[in-house]
Amino acid sequence: MAPYLIQPDAPTTESRRLPLYDAGSVEVPFGILGMSEVMDRDTFWEEHSHPTHELLWNDRGASWAMVGQRIWTITPLTGLWVPAGVRHSGWAPSGTWHRAAQFDLRMLRLSEEPVAVDVAPLLRLLLDRLQGEGLSGSSRGLTERMIADVMAPAEHELTLRIPDRPLLAPIVDAVRADPADATTLEQWAGRLGVSTRTVTRAFLASTGLGFGRWVAAARMHHAIALIAHDVETEEVAERVGFGSSSAFITAFRRVTGTTPGRFRSS
Missing domain, CATH: 2.60.120.280 (Regulatory protein AraC)
Structure with a gap:
């Protein structure tokens, strides 16, 4: 999802x-x-x-x-x-x-x-x-x-910009299919036949984020969708590629300003 x-x-x-x-x-x-x-x-x-x-x-x-x-x-x-x-x-x-x-x-x-x-x-x-x-x-x-x-702007924006560069389509498709995909920047550069700098520049130009930050943001969007459907926090953490629930909760709070539990009960 x-x-x-x-x-x-x-x-x-x-x-x-x-x-x-x-x-x-x-x-x-x-x-x-x-x-x-x-x-x-x-x-x-x-x-x-x-x-x-x-x-x-x-x-x-x-x-x-x-x-x-x-x-x-x-x-x-x-x-x-x-x-x-x-x-x-x-x-x-x-x-x-x-x-x-x-x-x-x-x-x-x-x-x-x-x-x-x-x-x-x-x-x-x-x-x-x-x-x-x-x-x-x-x-x-x-x-x-x-x-x-x-009414006032929120401190945290839950946004994700989808890259429009054809070079990055395989990366987007992979995260789309599996947000826990652990392929590194170096591995992607090798698969695509370009340098890591080329991939990084493409992400920055298309989304304003580097490879790692974009993948983290995409994972958090997956996580919010799962939590909204009452998937348990431990399972959410595993399905979006975090090694532990505590690491996931910390990342979730940093992005959203709240915890998965408070989000779930809101």
Whole structure:
């Protein structure tokens, strides 16, 4: 299981097609409009864009959004802000409790680019309140202003950029097939018939990361997917190539800012 192993044509996957809108191309009669859905099957959203800004987060499980070559992991702790007009696709596995909110362009401009958002308890409560019934006009306006005031970028971004260099495709495919693959940089260079410096430069140019850091990031994306599906921490550590649970927990905390246990219970 991996976020960049999305198979929209798989028989069990529902594929949804949405329009492409330019920012502000549709006038909306709301400040913030929320929605909630528990996915009853693996679901893929084809590339689309909204006339409004969008905040994505989950009440349960992990999902993914792809903007260009960059994949963002969305969890109950870390959401994603997608500015109006930005093209993106998405994938949520069965069982995910998926949440989204559309923001009128006059409400908030958190960032000109996609950015991870800290889904703090207060923000979650305010978003839940906005979806409640019987909220008066003045109370709704106050809630929307409070949401705009407390929303902030997350300290940790759960992102992975997929290399677009043909040279690196065999490495991506290998990690895709087995995140515990232990092939070293030197071994890959030998297989590909190039120098280690060439592989390193290709990774840096395509992803901003060297070989080792990119593999570590890809492994952590696999790990988050497994944890979201209630795979035990010891098994997750083994399946993504860590020699011990303690080493995996340390790496997980460094990347996500939390422990697998807290992530699992969120």
